[in-house]
Amino acid sequence: MKKKIGILFGGKSGEHEVSIQSALNIFEALDRDKYVPFLIGVDKEGNFRFLSGSSHIVNRDDPKRIAISDEAPIVQPIKGENSTLCFFYNESGSFVEEVDFVFPIIHGNSGEDGCLQGFLKWLEVPFAGASILGSSIGMDKDVAKRLLKEAGVEVCKFFAFSKGECERGEYLKFVDKLGYPIFVKPASTGSSLGISKVKNQQELQRAVERALSFDKKVILEEAVIGRELECAVLGNDEVLASCLGEIIPKHEFYSYDAKYVDPDGAELIAPAELPAEIEEKMKEIAVKTFKVLECEGMARVDFFLTKDGKIFVNEINTLPGFTKISMYPRLWQISGISYNELLDKLIELGFQRYENEKKLKTTAEF
Ligand SMILES: Nc1ncnc2c1ncn2[C@@H]1O[C@H](COP(=O)(O)OP(=O)(O)O)[C@@H](O)[C@H]1O
Numbered sequence: 001m002k003k004k005i006g007i008l009f010g011g012k013s014g015e016h017e018v019s020i021q022s023a024l025n026i027f028e029a030l031d032r033d034k035y036v037p038f039l040i041g042v043d044k045e046g047n048f049r050f051l052s053g054s055s056h057i058v059n060r061d062d063p064k065r066i067a068i069s070d071e072a073p074i075v076q077p078i079k080g081e082n083s084t085l086c087f088f089y090n091e092s093g094s095f096v097e098e099v100d101f102v103f104p105i106i107h108g109n110s111g112e113d114g115c116l117q118g119f120l121k122w123l124e125v126p127f128a129g130a131s132i133l134g135s136s137i138g139m140d141k142d143v144a145k146r147l148l149k150e151a152g153v154e155v156c157k158f159f160a161f162s163k164g165e166c167e168r169g170e171y172l173k174f175v176d177k178l179g180y181p182i183f184v185k186p187a188s189t190g191s192s193l194g195i196s197k198v199k200n201q202q203e204l205q206r207a208v209e210r211a212l213s214f215d216k217k218v219i220l221e222e223a224v225i226g227r228e229l230e231c232a233v234l235g236n237d238e239v240l241a242s243c244l245g246e247i248i249p250k251h252e253f254y255s256y257d258a259k260y261v262d263p264d265g266a267e268l269i270a271p272a273e274l275p276a277e278i279e280e281k282m283k284e285i286a287v288k289t290f291k292v293l294e295c296e297g298m299a300r301v302d303f304f305l306t307k308d309g310k311i312f313v314n315e316i317n318t319l320p321g322f323t324k325i326s327m328y329p330r331l332w333q334i335s336g337i338s339y340n341e342l343l344d345k346l347i348e349l350g351f352q353r354y355e356n357e358k359k360l361k362t363t364a365e366f
């Protein structure tokens, strides 16, 4: 029996448009001999819309204006029988379709931070990628860095502050420990949203206010001078690391504009040119990071490499960009796993996790 795969994409994030591109690429690549794929888009208001194929995507050739058509009907997802997810038309309440597996590809808050994963777990449907814990740890740069530090994985110097601590100016005491320039970040955004690099106290105060408009926790980091490298990781218990890729931002840093606005904002090089022993070390650290941060399925681990060979983990992305030209699938392609094989593997890993969890006892033993 062919598995029905629901590709869940869009969402209320700065990466809504990228997510549509990823979803379309996944939809087109899924092997029709094994799967029946469906596109389920979450629009910017948070409605689930059931698309009849890619014709319900408008402005396909314009990466900035690409969108889910208003004509795609709004549907309600509910728990189906035998670990499926059912969709019903909102208006008439009649049945639309049911899927056996969900491939969530919604970036940013509520898609990547464990909310969506919790929703899918509650509905008891198998899905691809990290579960609740891995997703929420990966989304919080402060918690992730604390866990890595405790596990002996090198991260840059950092301090995190709540909104109240920021308002009382408590972060100012730590400036000397970091030294300018300082990176100021909301603890849990993606796409470089709300991130600033500051050179003095006046800029610092403004940047902290800006970061607080995105999150109730702010993280200050020393600025690492070095190359930016990325590694793709794949697996549940047995974890594989790909070759490394390099990002060369053409802006002050790999900002939102460098990522999404300026088409020449950054150069993506894969594979990165690296001495073999550094590459091996980074792969090892990528796998360790994945495990320490409780990830499953896939993640991209991002590094800094300094001139004197020091390796720092910058962050983990549990839902990396997944268009055919995105770094995550590109790194696997170079490492010998094609885009189609990667999808097969992620679906297999999602089912495997689901089956393993289903075997666990949920009631007391008498
Ligand atoms: N501590 C740091 N030192 C040097 N550059 C940094 C540092 N933190 C972030 N950057 C720059 O800012 C970019 C975005 O920061 P990052 O923590 O990766 O946030 P996001 O989750 O939004 O991608 C990085 O790709 C890098 O270019």
Ligand SMILES: [Mg+2]
Binding pocket: 302, 315
């Ligand atoms: Mg990043």
